[in-house]
Amino acid sequence: MSTSEGSSGHSAGDFAAVAPETKKQSKAKVSRTSMILWHAHQNDVVAVRKLLEEDGALVNARDYDSRTPLHVASLHGLIDVAKCLIDFGADVNSFDRWKNTPLADAEGAKKHSMIELLKSRGGLSYGQSGSHFEPKPVPPPLPKKCDWEIDPTELDFSHSSIIGKGSFGEIVKAGWRGTPVAVKRILPSLSDDRLVIQDFRHEVNLLVKLRHPNIVQFLGAVTDRKPLMLITEYLRGGDLHQYLKGKGALSPARAVSFALDIARGMAYLHNEPNVIIHRDLKPRNVLLVNSSADHLKVGDFGLSKLIKVKNSHDVYQMTGETGSYRYMAPEVFKHRKYDKKVDVFSFAMILYEMLEGDAPLSHHEPYEAAKYVSEGHRPMFRAKGYTQELRALTEQCWAADTNKRPSFLEVLKRLEKIKETLPAEHHWNIFSS
Structure with missing residues (x-):
């Protein structure tokens, strides 16, 4: 489901319900779980x-x-x-x-x-032999319910609150089987719009395939009744846009830690042969697991595109101004063919914002900012937090020549090296809700 620049693709919940533990223990467990799953992948x-x-x-x-x-x-x-x-x-x-x-x-x-x-080693073939990998996903509404179809009567809206609004609906915090969840709900007036339904189906079919510690977790959907609803985990920490608005410029260590989480999620999405181009990567679509801000996830896949690539340098026949202007790659603004490197450009803009404490080209309106960037200009570096290596990485990620932009796997390697050279974050525990 496409969303406006002011919308949020909230989703949420911590990794899983944990037995009584201290916040510090719980936080460490989430971090270590994320790390071993990532390194295994x-x-x-x-x-x-x-x-x-x-x-x-x-x-x-x-x-x-x-x-x-x-x-x-x-x-x-x-x-x-x-x-x-x-x-x-x-x-x-x-x-x-x-x-x-x-x-x-x-x-x-x-x-x-x-x-x-x-x-x-004694392995047994239970289950459904990888049945969650559908070569050709069946578009909802489905003739019979699948394991992710949710009965709308199970959703509790008695204490709901709106946490985001988009072009075609709203995102609401609600309850599901005793757990807070985020529900993306299509406006009733648009529930019969063919294009809106098509957009909704696309997002469901995309999300059902995704499983990664740095990607917002899809829980289910309501596809056979109105209003159509998409249910994801609810992330208690809000989005990165809100966080930066309150905190301002981040320390280099904190910015790099955040950037690593974003890059891990994006590297997973860009994994071949099923490349997913996000196309709307921005602070509002990066979500914090909790108020301690110790773990980030990439969310809102309303504009994403699933592509089966034949080789790693394919350029996709996708044109048009897709996404949010302030973080938009110049080739998209110019209606030219583009590939997954548009997400790398948007990532550079987010990294810049985290270190500067201000949105890129904040003195320009979003459309004017995109136009200015398409003419070859880039934001100016002002923050002291920019080390030489961080500045070089940012400049490469937003290079006009897409071939000069690194892949997210390369970005990860460089960020890990940069992390080793930075002083540790000494005030991790002062962040509170």
């Missing part, structure tokens, strides 16, 4: 082993869908990571949300070497 055996040596319990850490690091390794055929996890005692027959074991995932993805490995 990136086939980084050294990082996975190091995390497990520090905390063996992480071997069976679970994300929102109860997927373990071994599920991730099995799905992508990452043999060395899987062997490492099993050596540390990973449960080879753990169930995820779909009642799939790691072996079921490997079978669904046709990872033959992984199938042999898991069977040799």
